[in-house]
Amino acid sequence: MRELIYWLELQRSQWYSRDKLLAIQSRRLRKLLDHAYRRVPFYRRLYGERLNYEADPSTILKELPPVDRWTLVNTPLSERTASNINLAKCLPRRAAGTTGEPVTILETKGSAAYWKALYLRRLWACGVRPGDKIMRTLPTIPAAGINFFSTGILKGLSRLNLRFINMSRSVEENVAMLLKFKPDVLIAQPSDLVTIERRCEQLGAEVAVKTILTTGEVLTPAVRRRFEQAFNATTYDSYSTVELGNIA
Known part of the structure; x- marks a missing residue:
């Protein structure tokens, strides 16, 4: 709450x-x-x-x-x-380490809740609304942002309207899941989404979503246009160090 x-x-x-x-x-x-x-x-x-x-x-x-x-x-x-700080009441957060050795920090329940509120504001600003079906790619090494959907009050709210695409699975399995779930919102690293988009094109599968939110990597103008044309979706970019605010 x-x-x-x-x-x-x-x-x-x-x-x-x-x-x-x-x-x-x-x-x-x-x-x-x-x-x-x-x-x-x-x-x-x-x-x-x-x-x-x-x-x-x-x-x-x-x-x-x-x-x-x-x-x-x-x-x-x-x-x-x-x-x-009472260490017994702290929550550890570990960066994914995709750009080097991972960093571990500690945060209080209050700071964790505030971080989630900032993430929720980002989703809302991008047009995500209650009831939207969200599909999130899950990298081999998950970043802290994944926990946003799996803890706290939002865990229950997201249970029916959230699916994870695990990039360690085959692209065929992930495309099948995408076509079956028919999400309104896709949250993914650009490179992961390019892989999925290419396979959809090869299969002749049409996928239309309302919103795409990229994260974890820089989104180039060319790739943005590619996503918007392939998925008929508005695409938003958010590239940042997720643990920066928590460190402060």
Whole structure:
């Protein structure tokens, strides 16, 4: 239920004035930086004396050293964990590691619910609605985003309207599942969807969906056009590091 409450708050925030949004961002960023410096050994060592609490948080942020993936990989999880966190109540999240060695982080139930609310807002913004049948490709090494559909209140809501295409199966099996389920929404990595689309074309099978959401890889303009023509669907791209917000 918490994720739905957060989602409603996020939906309302899109109508806030620019000044109100900036004020909220400034307040939360100051709180975040203060928490990181005082509670997390890794950030306290990284920031040193760079934090000027009298300065505008957005200015402070520009002056702080960047943190890349390999810095996180090479830093023990204990040094990246806040000292006031109850580890027994944390949820581990592990990146898929498709671009290198995977990163493990810990998050609270509250931060996990907020992450789900952000994901739900993305789906809603792309036109996904209750009752839509969703088909999600499942890579050999699942990313954290897969858990969005399998935990919390949305687990029950998605049970009847969700199917996974496991890319470790044969393309023939996956195409058969696609044709049988007839989804309204496809969520997939572009390369996986290209494989499925090619096989559909070879079989002369016509598949029409309402919405395609790509993730995990960069979607090129040419591939976007290919999907929109082949599936007669509006295609949205979302390429990001899913664990970034949780790390913060």
